[in-house]
Amino acid sequence: xxxxxxxxxxxxxxxxxxxxxxxxxxxxxxxxxxxxxxxxxxxxxxxxxxxxxxxxxxxxxxxxxxxxxxxxxxxxxxxxxxxxxxxxxxxxxxxxxxxxxxxxxxxxxxxxxxxxxxxxxxxxxxxxxxxxxxxxxxxxxxxxxxxxxxxxxxxxxxxxxxxxxxxxxxxxxxxxxxxxxxxxxxxxxxxxxxxxxxxxxxxxxxxxxxxxxxxxxxxxxxxxxxxxxxxxxxxxxxxxxxxxxxxxxxxxxxxxxxxxxxxxxxxxxxxxxxxxxxxxxxxxxxxxxxxxxxxxxxxxxxxxxxxxxxxxxxxxxxxxxxxxxxxxxxxxxxxxxxxxxxxxxxxxxxxxxxxxxxxxxxxxxxxxxxxxxxxxxxxxxxxxxxxxxxxxxxxxxxxxxxxxxxxxxxxxxxxxxxxxxxxxxxxxxxxxxxxxxxxxxxxxxxxxxxxxxxxxxxxxxxxxxxxxxxxxxxxxxxxxxxxxxxxxxxxxxxxxxxxx
Amino acid sequence: xxxxxxxxxxxxxxxxxxxxxxxxxxxxxxxxxxxxxxxxxxxxxxxxxxxxxxxxxxxxxxxxxxxxxxxxxxxxxxxxxxxxxxxxxxxxxxxxxxxxxxxxxxxxxxxxxxxxxxxxxxxxxxxxxxxxxxxxxxxxxxxxxxxxxxxxxxxxxxxxxxxxxxxxxxxxxxxxxxxxxxxxxxxxxxxxxxxxxxxxxxxxxxxxxxxxxxxxxxxxxxxxxxxxxxxxxxxxxxxxxxxxxxxxxxxxxxxxxxxxxxxxxxxxxxxxxxxxxxxxxxxxxxxxxxxxxxxxxxxxxxxxxxxxxxxxxxxxxxxxxxxxxxxxxxxxxxxxxxxxxxxxxxxxxxxxxxxxxxxxxxxxxxxxxxxxxxxxxxxxxxxxxxxxxxxxxxxxxxxxxxxxxxxxxxxxxxxxxxxxxxxxxxxxxxxxxxxxxxxxxxxxxxxxxxxxxxxxxxxxxxxxxxxxxxxxxx
Numbered sequence: 016x017x018x019x020x021x022x023x024x025x026x027x028x029x030x031x032x033x034x035x036x037x038x039x040x041x042x043x044x045x046x047x048x049x050x051x052x053x054x055x056x057x058x059x060x061x062x063x064x065x066x067x068x069x070x071x072x073x074x075x076x077x078x079x080x081x082x083x084x085x086x087x088x089x090x091x092x093x094x095x096x097x098x099x100x101x102x103x104x105x106x107x108x109x110x111x112x113x114x115x116x117x118x119x120x121x122x123x124x125x126x127x128x129x130x131x132x133x134x135x136x137x138x139x140x141x142x143x144x145x146x147x148x149x150x151x152x153x154x155x156x157x158x159x160x161x162x163x164x165x166x167x168x169x170x171x172x173x174x175x176x177x178x179x180x181x182x183x184x185x186x187x188x189x190x191x192x193x194x195x196x197x198x199x200x201x202x203x204x205x206x207x208x209x210x211x212x213x214x215x216x217x218x219x220x221x222x223x224x225x226x227x228x229x230x231x232x233x234x235x236x237x238x239x240x241x242x243x244x245x246x247x248x249x250x251x252x253x254x255x256x257x258x259x260x261x262x263x264x265x266x267x268x269x270x271x272x273x274x275x276x277x278x279x280x281x282x283x284x285x286x287x288x289x290x291x292x293x294x295x296x297x298x299x300x301x302x303x304x305x306x307x308x309x310x311x312x313x314x315x316x317x318x319x320x321x322x323x324x325x326x327x328x329x330x331x332x333x334x335x336x337x338x339x340x341x342x343x344x345x346x347x348x349x350x351x352x353x354x355x356x357x358x359x360x361x362x363x364x365x366x367x368x369x370x371x372x373x374x375x376x377x378x379x380x381x382x383x384x385x386x387x388x389x390x391x392x393x394x395x396x397x398x399x400x401x402x403x404x405x406x407x408x409x410x411x412x413x414x415x416x417x418x419x420x421x422x423x424x425x426x427x428x429x430x431x432x433x434x435x436x437x438x439x440x441x442x443x444x445x446x447x448x449x450x451x452x453x454x455x456x457x458x459x460x461x462x463x464x465x466x467x468x469x470x471x472x473x474x475x476x477x478x479x480x481x482x483x484x485x486x487x488x489x490x491x492x493x494x495x496x497x498x499x500x501x502x503x504x505x506x507x508x509x510x511x512x513x514x515x
Numbered sequence: 516x517x518x519x520x521x522x523x524x525x526x527x528x529x530x531x532x533x534x535x536x537x538x539x540x541x542x543x544x545x546x547x548x549x550x551x552x553x554x555x556x557x558x559x560x561x562x563x564x565x566x567x568x569x570x571x572x573x574x575x576x577x578x579x580x581x582x583x584x585x586x587x588x589x590x591x592x593x594x595x596x597x598x599x600x601x602x603x604x605x606x607x608x609x610x611x612x613x614x615x616x617x618x619x620x621x622x623x624x625x626x627x628x629x630x631x632x633x634x635x636x637x638x639x640x641x642x643x644x645x646x647x648x649x650x651x652x653x654x655x656x657x658x659x660x661x662x663x664x665x666x667x668x669x670x671x672x673x674x675x676x677x678x679x680x681x682x683x684x685x686x687x688x689x690x691x692x693x694x695x696x697x698x699x700x701x702x703x704x705x706x707x708x709x710x711x712x713x714x715x716x717x718x719x720x721x722x723x724x725x726x727x728x729x730x731x732x733x734x735x736x737x738x739x740x741x742x743x744x745x746x747x748x749x750x751x752x753x754x755x756x757x758x759x760x761x762x763x764x765x766x767x768x769x770x771x772x773x774x775x776x777x778x779x780x781x782x783x784x785x786x787x788x789x790x791x792x793x794x795x796x797x798x799x800x801x802x803x804x805x806x807x808x809x810x811x812x813x814x815x816x817x818x819x820x821x822x823x824x825x826x827x828x829x830x831x832x833x834x835x836x837x838x839x840x841x842x843x844x845x846x847x848x849x850x851x852x853x854x855x856x857x858x859x860x861x862x863x864x865x866x867x868x869x870x871x872x873x874x875x876x877x878x879x880x881x882x883x884x885x886x887x888x889x890x891x892x893x894x895x896x897x898x899x900x901x902x903x904x905x906x907x908x909x910x911x912x913x914x915x916x917x918x919x920x921x922x923x924x925x926x927x928x929x930x931x932x933x934x935x936x937x938x939x940x941x942x943x944x945x946x947x948x949x950x951x952x953x954x955x956x957x958x959x960x961x962x963x964x965x966x967x968x969x970x971x972x973x974x975x976x977x978x979x980x981x982x983x984x985x986x987x988x989x
Contacts, residue, residue, distance in 0.1 A: 029874075070964035078973060100917035111915060116900055118923070195924065207717050214713030217706060217727075219928040222720065240954055247961050284962040294962040369531070387948070393533070395619050395942060403949035403957075410614060412604040413945035418621070419698065423722040425943065438930070440918035443892060443906035446743045446885075452908075456750055457787040457797035459572035468580050 020177040021192045024120045027174035028147040042142050047084045049170040060158040066297035076132040087143040094432045110443040115436040117145030119195030126200040127155035128255040137198045140431025147175040154182045221424030225347050226374040230260035231364045233381035234269050241380045242276030248404030250331045253296035254351040258376040260404050264364045267357045278318045298327040307350035310343045365393045373419030397421050522680045526623045526650040529677040535648045544645050549586045551673040566659035568800035578634040588916045589646045596937045613948035618941040620648030622698030629703040630658040631758040640701045643936025650678045657685045724929030728852050733763035733883040737891045744885040745779035751909020753836050756799035757856040761881040765859045767869040793833050801832040810855040816847035870898045878924035902926050
């Protein structure tokens with residue numbers, strides 16, 4: 016069944032109907048209609064999957080998607096147009112440009128924590144780039160998966176964009192087929208398997224993975240605001256966000272105030288009993304619930320710690336003085352548990368971060384420019400937000416992706432378009448100017464060689480600072496001289512005229 | 516191999532120390548690499564001649580000059596490339612924030628060279644990797660022994676030994692090298708080996724650039740100055756004895772064009788190499804006996820008719836510039852990339868027939884069209900795909916540092932040359948420096964949620980018509 020869907024998508028792509036810009040725009044607008052018309056159903060599915068509040072759904076999934084679609088629709092002509100390129104002496108009379116082209120059939124494997132955004136945002140880029148796409152939503156968010164399966168064919172071209180549902184074996188079957196690109200969002204264990212499967216077909220991949228995103232809090236910071244921003248980012252979607260601040264690094268002197276600040280904020284956000292707040296989520300399934308609870312074993316919570324397995328509820332939890340070798344610090348938590356690890360100073364924090372795998376996100380809270388500069392210069396990560404969390408995700412002009420174990424490739428906005436296109440280098444010469452070419456043909460001699468070497472040098476025009484300054488001053492002087500000349504001529508004409 | 520791991524660990528320690536990061540260091544190393552090439556031109560030419568019988572002219576043009584050009588380009592532009600990119604479109608919510616993209620080095624990267632252009636195919640990626648601030652392990656092709664030895668000797672002499680190392684060896688050594696973890700692997704070569712490299716990279720989640728090959732088709736169609744086309748075709752095809760990943764592999768044309776083309780090719784070959792190409796200094800040789808045998812075998816099995824050349828000599832691995840006609844689609848010459856001085860001509864009755872044929876094969880690294888009719892050029896361009904494209908010439912599109920050089924599909928993934936190489940070996944880190952102000956706007960996003968807040972947030976974050984840059988509050 017998977018094989019058939021892929022085959023049909025391939026055949027549909029070959030017909031060329033996904034290429035014309037009008038078609039792409041029409042499909043994107045249709046996708047937008049689906050999201051806006053079916054908001055209610057989507058919100059219901061998410062509530063059933065992960066107890067997502069309707070506000071979070073709107074905010075975290077749908078608004079972002081709508082904006083991405085609107086951006087793609089308004090910019091598509093620009094993105095898809097040939098992009099001109101610098102020339103050399105040898106190619107001065109030629110057309111030199113880069114032409115974005117569709118790749119073919121893209122496989123998009125979605126994730127369960129933001130099942131709509133993380134499955135459909137790559138699809139927006141795939142459609143915009145003129146590809147066909149096979150969409151495989153995560154089976155863990157089963158209500159969303161089956162809703163997507165029933166909705167998408169009603170709005171989009173059924174052959175070009177089929178939805179294939181299923182679990183591990185269906186995904187493995189899909190991965191046996193050959194695609195022109197595979198876009199996977201999820202964890203690094205499966206990420207490795209995806210890359211391995213794609214390797215057999217020499218298929219390029221985009222892997223949006225995760226990791227432990229550190230959050231360093233400088234001691235001289237406005238803790239009130241910092242706590243509110245961190246608490247929001249950490250406990251939204253019950254901590255199940257790839258760019259949530261995974262753990263905190265701070266000096267021992269501020270730890271207690273930090274804990275108090277978070278406790279206070281939690282009270283403001285979810286009330287004294289988060290379990291009964293409509294705004295607080297649940298863990299996706301029993302297996303993940305057990306996994307997160309196991310991480311807490313042996314530690315006493317400074318805040319929260321309660322749980323209810325029947326509801327897959329874990330209270331917003333903070334743990335103090337966590338040792339670096341604790342289980343909590345070995346894997347991405349992906350849950351509402353916030354460990355605080357104390358470090359002696361910013362040097363210690365940088366060292367701590369660099370000893371570990373490159374994370375998807377890094378957060379720094381500080382009002383000290385030097386500290387911020389050092390953190391940026393001496394660490395690496397997929398992305399960074401300073402003095403807030405997660406916001407680097409929200410700007411579509413910033414490429415979103417990981418590095419090292421947190422992933423490869425990037426997307427959002429135009430970056431998705433570029434990621435799912437082939438940027439084809441094009442040089443169209445004329446058969447004229449053959450005189451210049453003659454130098455490169457055998458039989459060879461030193462004079463010919465010198466001429467070719469000269470003609471091959473680029474750049475054509477030296478835009479270095481020195482030349483620029485020279486050019487500007489020369490122009491100024493020349494204009495000055497011209498003015499002076501004009502004045503002299505006028506005066507000379509005036510003197511010789513006796514009329515006045 | 517213990518030696519390999521030691522070297523990699525040493526380079527990793529150097530990278531951690533931050534030595535390769537400052538602009539001054541990178542510039543200094545690039546200047547040293549420039550000296551390496553400039554001061555050893557004759558040695559390089561000699562090594563290439565020993566390995567490939569490469570004429571001095573070809574060595575200078577396609578190995579030395581192209582490397583020098585890339586170095587000049589990198590040195591001149593390094594500062595610009597290293598600058599954080601601030602020109603990022605912002606939206607309402609981030610108007611007060613500093614948003615930029617930093618380019619950061621990846622760490623320790625592995626560059627595996629190829630044998631057909633053993634100098635530039637390893638040095639151009641090296642230029643990009645140094646410019647991007649990485650430490651580099653170079654693994655030159657063992658097939659070109661003189662060049663391999665020269666690189667192993669010169670690189671440590673000119674460049675910092677703490678940051679850049681040359682590891683030599685064959686298939687076994689490469690396999691064991693690949694067991695180690697790198698931050699990027701850059702490979703130029705064949706598809707079969709590429710697969711095993713990707714499979715070795717997957718467990719480490721290492722990103723890979725693959726510069727492969729394929730059968731690059733060449734259309735000669737419509738109104739055309741056949742003499743000029745023949746000259747450019749012959750130059751691109753027989754340069755480096757046809758052993759170029761972007762050499763036009765085979766020609767597609769009508770019977771009439773073919774009949775006009777053959778005498779033009781004959782005349783061109785005469786003017787290029789004289790009556791006996793095997794005697795003159797300007798025709799190269801096949802790299803090894805094994806490759807020579809493969810080509811001779813392919814030629815022997817072919818059902819096409821040899822109309823030009825066809826002779827070969829085992830002692831010096833020589834194959835004459837050879838042209839065949841009446842080559843069927845399923846011919847031995849049409850099964851794999853030729854990579855030699857053998858040019859099959861396939862006749863087509865229409866452009867569509869040729870395009871259909873091409874689209875039934877794997878996506879090639881390059882695609883060529885010789886035609887004076889721009890409609891022919893654009894029809895082929897719009898209905899096919901390939902790594903790169905060149906109209907009315909061959910190979911030269913890869914000499915422009917502004918154009919990305921790379922494949923698509925079976926011909927490869929990723930690209931390099933000029934700034935594209937720098938980007939390949941860098942991580943683009945998105946940075947947002949939020950202001951402490953506007954907390955009252957932030958408040959809208961916090962629980963307890965309300966319709967009222969959502970309404971305002973929606974208004975503030977929905978893209979207005981005519982504006983750009985989306986915003987979500989995630």
